[in-house]
Amino acid sequence: MTELKTRENDASVQAFLDSVMPARRRDDCLVIDALMRRVTGWEPKMWGDSIVGFGRYHYKYNSGREGDWFITGYAPRKAALTIYIMPGFGNFGPLMDRLGTYRTGRACLYVTRLENIDLDVLEDLVRESVETMHRIYG
Numbered sequence: 001m002t003e004l005k006t007r008e009n010d011a012s013v014q015a016f017l018d019s020v021m022p023a024r025r026r027d028d029c030l031v032i033d034a035l036m037r038r039v040t041g042w043e044p045k046m047w048g049d050s051i052v053g054f055g056r057y058h059y060k061y062n063s064g065r066e067g068d069w070f071i072t073g074y075a076p077r078k079a080a081l082t083i084y085i086m087p088g089f090g091n092f093g094p095l096m097d098r099l100g101t102y103r104t105g106r107a108c109l110y111v112t113r114l115e116n117i118d119l120d121v122l123e124d125l126v127r128e129s130v131e132t133m134h135r136i137y138g
Contacts, residue, residue: 006048080110
């Protein structure tokens with residue numbers, strides 16, 4: 001069975017954030033970092049070389065594949081800031097309706113400009129997603 005390449009490591013989150021370009025994306029990351037620290041109460045860790053994750057859970061699929069992953073996090077990407085909402089968005093319709101301008105993938109919220117979303121709603125979304133992960137994974 002193949003092992004995940006993206007794993008928690010001891011790289012400096014602050015050094016990573018200091019290196020994010022352009023400056024607007026770095027500033028957005030700092031806002032999200034503060035929001036996630038406040039909501040979760042956890043210190044962030046680097047996962048791989050470009051994801052900042054908060055918390056950790058262990059998953060195991062019916063296939064036997066298992067591993068560890070972060071509960072929530074973010075990553076600055078070229079096209080958008082990616083915010084990880086690990087339970088997905090199916091149960092968060094009312095929040096998503098009020099969030100603002102974004103795109104989604106399975107568990108990824110893609111935000112091009114942080115100013116185009118409601119940060120209070122995002123805070124509620126992160127909080128509820130973390131609570132959902134705790135209910136599912138303990």
